[in-house]
Amino acid sequence: MSSNLHSAGVKLLKQLARHSDVVMDVYQSGEVNESQHEPGVIDKLLKAGILWQPEADQPLRLKRTIRGFLEEALSDERNRQIDANVGSAMATIKTLAEHYKEARQRVDYSAAEAYLADLNEHVYAFTESLRYAIRVLWGRINNEFGYVGTLNAKIRENELAQSQVTELLNGLEMFHFNELTELAGDNRELRRLLVTTLQDTLSSCAQELSVVQARLLELLGRFRQIRGRTRLLKGWLLHTELHPDYRPMDHVAHKQVPVLFNRAEGILAPAAVDVHNTVQEHELMELVSRIKSITHLPEIAKPQAGDTAFALTDAGEFDVPDNPLKQAVDDYFCAVIDSGVRQSALEYLQANDLPWDSENWLYQVICGYDGLSEEYRSFFELEPVGDRHPVYTGNFIIRDVELWMA
Amino acid sequence: MSQEQVVLVGMGTLVERLLKGQFICKTTDEDGWRALQSGAMREKVEAYLNQINRTLASAADGEVYFCGYLQLGENERKVISSQFKDICSALIPMVEWLVLVQEASGQDAPLTEGAAIRLTELQGRIEDTPAFREQLAKLSQYRLFGSTSTQVDNQIKLVFRRLVELGYLVRPNSEKQIYLATGKLDYLYEVIRFIDETEGLQLEAQAETASSQRELI
Numbered sequence: 211m212s213s214n215l216h217s218a219g220v221k222l223l224k225q226l227a228r229h230s231d232v233v234m235d236v237y238q239s240g241e242v243n244e245s246q247h248e249p250g251v252i253d254k255l256l257k258a259g260i261l262w263q264p265e266a267d268q269p270l271r272l273k274r275t276i277r278g279f280l281e282e283a284l285s286d287e288r289n290r291q292i293d294a295n296v297g298s299a300m301a302t303i304k305t306l307a308e309h310y311k312e313a314r315q316r317v318d319y320s321a322a323e324a325y326l327a328d329l330n331e332h333v334y335a336f337t338e339s340l341r342y343a344i345r346v347l348w349g350r351i352n353n354e355f356g357y358v359g360t361l362n363a364k365i366r367e368n369e370l371a372q373s374q375v376t377e378l379l380n381g382l383e384m385f386h387f388n389e390l391t392e393l394a395g396d397n398r399e400l401r402r403l404l405v406t407t408l409q410d411t412l413s414s415c416a417q418e419l420s421v422v423q424a425r426l427l428e429l430l431g432r433f434r435q436i437r438g439r440t441r442l443l444k445g446w447l448l449h450t451e452l453h454p455d456y457r458p459m460d461h462v463a464h465k466q467v468p469v470l471f472n473r474a475e476g477i478l479a480p481a482a483v484d485v486h487n488t489v490q491e492h493e494l495m496e497l498v499s500r501i502k503s504i505t506h507l508p509e510i511a512k513p514q515a516g517d518t519a520f521a522l523t524d525a526g527e528f529d530v531p532d533n534p535l536k537q538a539v540d541d542y543f544c545a546v547i548d549s550g551v552r553q554s555a556l557e558y559l560q561a562n563d564l565p566w567d568s569e570n571w572l573y574q575v576i577c578g579y580d581g582l583s584e585e586y587r588s589f590f591e592l593e594p595v596g597d598r599h600p601v602y603t604g605n606f607i608i609r610d611v612e613l614w615m616a
Numbered sequence: 617m618s619q620e621q622v623v624l625v626g627m628g629t630l631v632e633r634l635l636k637g638q639f640i641c642k643t644t645d646e647d648g649w650r651a652l653q654s655g656a657m658r659e660k661v662e663a664y665l666n667q668i669n670r671t672l673a674s675a676a677d678g679e680v681y682f683c684g685y686l687q688l689g690e691n692e693r694k695v696i697s698s699q700f701k702d703i704c705s706a707l708i709p710m711v712e713w714l715v716l717v718q719e720a721s722g723q724d725a726p727l728t729e730g731a732a733i734r735l736t737e738l739q740g741r742i743e744d745t746p747a748f749r750e751q752l753a754k755l756s757q758y759r760l761f762g763s764t765s766t767q768v769d770n771q772i773k774l775v776f777r778r779l780v781e782l783g784y785l786v787r788p789n790s791e792k793q794i795y796l797a798t799g800k801l802d803y804l805y806e807v808i809r810f811i812d813e814t815e816g817l818q819l820e821a822q823a824e825t826a827s828s829q830r831e832l833i
Contacts, residue, residue: 436724436725437724438820439805440724440726440823441823442805442809442820442823443711443718444826445817445818445819445822446812448822449817459811460700461700461811462693462697470810471696471699472671472685472688472696473637473683473696473699474635474695475699477635478632
C-alpha cells in the first residue's frame with residue numbers, strides 16, 4: 211500500500227515536472243487555452259487531477275490545491291485566500307487524539323503510532339497554516355495593497371483583510387486549553403503536542419494578529435484620509451459650480467480667531483528694487499553711487515589734483531640695456547663670423563675669461579642660435595657635443611656646442 | 617558649549633523663516649521642522665517669538681509650523697482679515713489646479729507635502745488631452761496666476777512659477793523641472809476642511825453623491 215502510494219506520488223510529480231510550462235501558463239492566465247497545447251497533454255493532466263473543469267462548457271482550470279501550492283511557493287501577492295477554519299482543524303485534532311488514546315489503551319502500538327504520526331501532521335499543518343496566513347497578511351500590508359489600482363479597491367481589500375483577521379482571532383478563541391489539557395491527560399506525547407506546541411504557537415500568532423489588525427486600521431485610516439481629501443476637493447468644485455456666488459464666511463471676524471487663520475504678517479519681507487519705477491530713479495542712482503565708495507579701510511586723504519611741475523620738453527632717447535650674457539653670446543657669434551672657423555663655445559668662454567657658469571653659457575648659446583631668424587640661422591651650423599646617457603636610452607647629455615659658418 | 621551654539625544657530629534661521637511668514641515643513645526646511653519636533657526647541661522659539669507678540673502655530677497634525685500673533689489688537693486683526701481674504705480668493709484656483717494635477721497624472725491621492733511633480737510629464741499629458749488643456753486655460757487666467765497667454769507651455773510655466781512664489785511648491789534643483797509640494801498645501805486642505813465643517817457644506821457627501829450618480833448613469 212505504502213509503496214503504491216509512493217510510486218503514484220512520484221508519477222504525479224513527474225507529470226507536473228514534464229508539463230510544467232503548461233501548468234504555469236494555466237496558473238498565470240487562469241484557464242487552459244486548448245488551442246495552444248496538445249490535447250494529449252491536457253487529457254493526461256485532467257486524469258491526474260491537476261486540471262479540472264468546473265462546468266461542462268467552461269474551460270479547464272488548475273486545481274485549487276496546485277494553485278495554492280504555487281501561490282505559497284512563489285509568494286504570489288495575488289494570493290488573498292486565508293484558511294480561517296480553525297473549528298474543523300480543532301475537531302480533527304481532538305478526534306485523532308481520542309483514536310490515539312484508545313489504541314494505546316488497547317495496547318495496539320502500531321495503530322497508536324500511526325495515529326500519533328497523523329496527529330503530528332495535523333497539528334503542525336495547522337500551526338503552519340496559521341503562520342502562513344499571517345505572512346500573507348503582512349505581505350499585503352507591506353506593499354499597501356499595491357496589486358489593486360484604485361484607492362477604493364485598496365479600501366475594500368483592507369476591509370477584506372480585516373474581516374479575515376477577525377475570523378482568525380475568533381477561531382483562536384475556540385481553543386480551550388483546559389479541554390486540551392484534559393484530553394492529553396498524563397500522556398507525554400499528547401501533552402507535548404496539544405499543550406506545549408499549540409499553546410506557544412497560538413499565543414504568538416494571537417499577538418502578531420493584533421499587531422496586524424492595528425496596522426490594517428492605521429492603513430485604512432490613511433486611505434480614508436486620502437480619499438477624504440480627494441472628495442473634499444471635488445466637493446468644493448461642485449459646490450462652487452452649483453453656487454457661483456458662494457463666498458466663504460468671514461471666519462476671522464469672531465472674537466476668537468481660529469488658530470488656523472492666525473497668521474502673522476512677515477516682518478522680514480523679501481526686498482527687491484523696482485528698477486522700472488522712475489520716481490525712485492534718483493534715490494536709486496544715489497544708492498548706486500554710494501555703493502562704489504564703500505571701503506572698510508580708513509581712507510587716507512590724498513590730494514586728488516595737486517599742482518605738479520610739468521615742463522614740455524623733447525622726449526629724451528632711452529634704451530633698455532641688453533642682458534650682458536646675451537651680449538656676450540652675440541659677440542661669440544660675431545667672433546665665429548670674423549674667424550670663419552668652427553669654434554667650441556666652452557673654449558670661447560675660457561679664452562675670453564667670461565664670468566658665466568658653463569651650463570648657463572651653453573644654454574644661452576643654444577637659445578641665441580634658436581632665437582635667430584630663419585634667414586640668419588641658415589648661415590650658421592650648431593652641433594652639440596656630448597654623449598648618450600649610459601643607462602637611460604633617448605637621453606643625450608650635451609657637454610659642449612660647436613658653431614661654425616655654414 | 618558647542619552644542620548650545622549649534623542649537624542657537626539653527627534657531628536663528630528658523631525664527632527668521634518664521635518671521636518672514638514662511639511655512640516650515642519637512643520639504644521646505646527639514647532641519648528646522650525636525651528641530652521643532654523637540655519640545656525644548658519649541659519652547660525656546662515660542663519664548664523668543666512671544667517677546668515681539670508672536671506665537672508658534674501649527675496645522676495638519678504638526679506637519680506645518682507658522683508664525684501667528686500672540687495678542688490680537690486692531691492692527692493684527694486687520695492683517696489676519698486681509699490674509700484670510702487672500703487665502704479665500706486663492707481657494708478656487710488652487711483647488712482647480714490640484715484636481716487638474718491629480719487627474720492628469722492619474723493618481724488616487726491629491727498632492728500632499730513631499731509629493732513630486734515632473735513638469736514636462738504633466739505638461740505632455742495636459743497637451744494631449746483637450747479637456748485638461750481647457751481646465752488649464754481657465755485656471756491660469758485667475759487673478760492668482762494672471763496668465764494672458766493662449767499657449768499651454770506659457771500657461772503652465774507661469775502657474776508653476778507663481779506657485780513657487782506663493783510657497784506651495786519648491787524647486788530643489790533649478791536645472792530640473794521637478795517640483796515638490798510643500799506643507800502649505802496641507803495647510804490649504806485644513807482651511808477647506810475648516811470652512812466645510814464650520815459652514816456645514818458637507819463637501820465630501822456632495823462629492824460622493826455626485827460620483828455615485830455618475831456611476832448610475
